[in-house]
Amino acid sequence: MTNPTAAMLVIGDEILSGRTRDSNMHHLAQELTKQGIDLKEVRVVSDDRAAIVSAVRALSQAFDHVFTSGGIGPTHDDITADCIAEAFGRSIGVRDDARALLGAHYARQNMEFNAARQRMARIPEGAALIDNPVSIAPGFTLENVHVMAGVPSVFTAMVASVLPKLTGGQPLLSQSLRLMRGEGEIAEPLGALAERYPALSIGSYPFQRDGIYGANIVIRGTNGVEVDAAMTELSKLFPA
Amino acid sequence: MTNPTAAMLVIGDEILSGRTRDSNMHHLAQELTKQGIDLKEVRVVSDDRAAIVSAVRALSQAFDHVFTSGGIGPTHDDITADCIAEAFGRSIGVRDDARALLGAHYARQNMEFNAARQRMARIPEGAALIDNPVSIAPGFTLENVHVMAGVPSVFTAMVASVLPKLTGGQPLLSQSLRLMRGEGEIAEPLGALAERYPALSIGSYPFQRDGIYGANIVIRGTNGVEVDAAMTELSKLFPA
Numbered sequence: 001m002t003n004p005t006a007a008m009l010v011i012g013d014e015i016l017s018g019r020t021r022d023s024n025m026h027h028l029a030q031e032l033t034k035q036g037i038d039l040k041e042v043r044v045v046s047d048d049r050a051a052i053v054s055a056v057r058a059l060s061q062a063f064d065h066v067f068t069s070g071g072i073g074p075t076h077d078d079i080t081a082d083c084i085a086e087a088f089g090r091s092i093g094v095r096d097d098a099r100a101l102l103g104a105h106y107a108r109q110n111m112e113f114n115a116a117r118q119r120m121a122r123i124p125e126g127a128a129l130i131d132n133p134v135s136i137a138p139g140f141t142l143e144n145v146h147v148m149a150g151v152p153s154v155f156t157a158m159v160a161s162v163l164p165k166l167t168g169g170q171p172l173l174s175q176s177l178r179l180m181r182g183e184g185e186i187a188e189p190l191g192a193l194a195e196r197y198p199a200l201s202i203g204s205y206p207f208q209r210d211g212i213y214g215a216n217i218v219i220r221g222t223n224g225v226e227v228d229a230a231m232t233e234l235s236k237l238f239p240a
Numbered sequence: 241m242t243n244p245t246a247a248m249l250v251i252g253d254e255i256l257s258g259r260t261r262d263s264n265m266h267h268l269a270q271e272l273t274k275q276g277i278d279l280k281e282v283r284v285v286s287d288d289r290a291a292i293v294s295a296v297r298a299l300s301q302a303f304d305h306v307f308t309s310g311g312i313g314p315t316h317d318d319i320t321a322d323c324i325a326e327a328f329g330r331s332i333g334v335r336d337d338a339r340a341l342l343g344a345h346y347a348r349q350n351m352e353f354n355a356a357r358q359r360m361a362r363i364p365e366g367a368a369l370i371d372n373p374v375s376i377a378p379g380f381t382l383e384n385v386h387v388m389a390g391v392p393s394v395f396t397a398m399v400a401s402v403l404p405k406l407t408g409g410q411p412l413l414s415q416s417l418r419l420m421r422g423e424g425e426i427a428e429p430l431g432a433l434a435e436r437y438p439a440l441s442i443g444s445y446p447f448q449r450d451g452i453y454g455a456n457i458v459i460r461g462t463n464g465v466e467v468d469a470a471m472t473e474l475s476k477l478f479p480a
Contacts, residue, residue: 018269029258076431116427187356
């Protein structure tokens, strides 16, 4: 049995211009790994209608799940919901349940529920809402695409709302060993080890600090016994 | 005149599994913005031959430049150079000039220039080397694809080697204003402002801290006079 696959689509000029450093990708990657859903690809595109629609279609067809981040607020540059509707040929409009959630929220805060805020209740036809305990304005799931906010605290809360509803696979187990040797020295025996364990993913992540070369070797797989066995062999190959 | 466009391809299981937080994207985004090259898309794919080859082809056709990071070391999981050769139908082998660079480097350090290390001199036919002052093993440019290491200190050094050789466009100027008001309150006048300045990109980046809602408004464009004028209007719309 193979694990379900996923892709992420990050929407936002601010990431591509270097103004903002994305943190949602790292968070989602960690959460999916825990749940046994394999994140296979991430794309970052700008606030551009054609780019978003085409990426949503491509990723939705290629993977079991797509998670998007960004572009669902009340301002003119928030076009994600419209793009998702377009990608799936659905209509979009203000939906009663989303409007009720937001209306109650603004009433509690004595804030005007104006036209811009009502935009956040625009949900494509047939979508299911994603709960947002932080700032109420909901995300939504349409087909296999889960649409979430870009603000990290809200994104994190929405991921926590969505993930328990998805069927996960076998969590990826991983063990790592830090070797204070250059990659060129360990490459040959490490490659042979990887060939002996074709079901595992054995990665080498080099680093260099103060002129000293080293590498973190990470062994990943869903079978814990096999991961243990490979790590034992690895430790014997390169005694400390 | 429009600016040259670019995409980035990050290659590495370690990013997608959440083990490592990518920092190369943020660095490249900032450097390209300074040089007037518009970063339009970033993709992150795993150490998978088919995924890398297909992403390289798609991005190379769609954008003026493609910058890759990761997968050019000496270990078995470093398959980027082979994938680039495959994407462009080129042969690949150990090249004399790259071998000479690396041979001299290891001789200076009294380290064996073994088979694994010689792998780092494998360069696709017709590529130009990218200088690596940090750890010598070169990157390379083939067609419009610039292939660089994933280790951040090396990636940064290679970006510094490559960028001065590329023709930039007009640097994107940006000004920002921090508003302590919720996006829902500013959305309407902000949208009208964006319509009055179609050549500018006006983005709203909301935040929430200790229950207080605010947004950073960023105005970007290549015409400084126009950016100034829009910022002046914005400040008048929302006096502090």
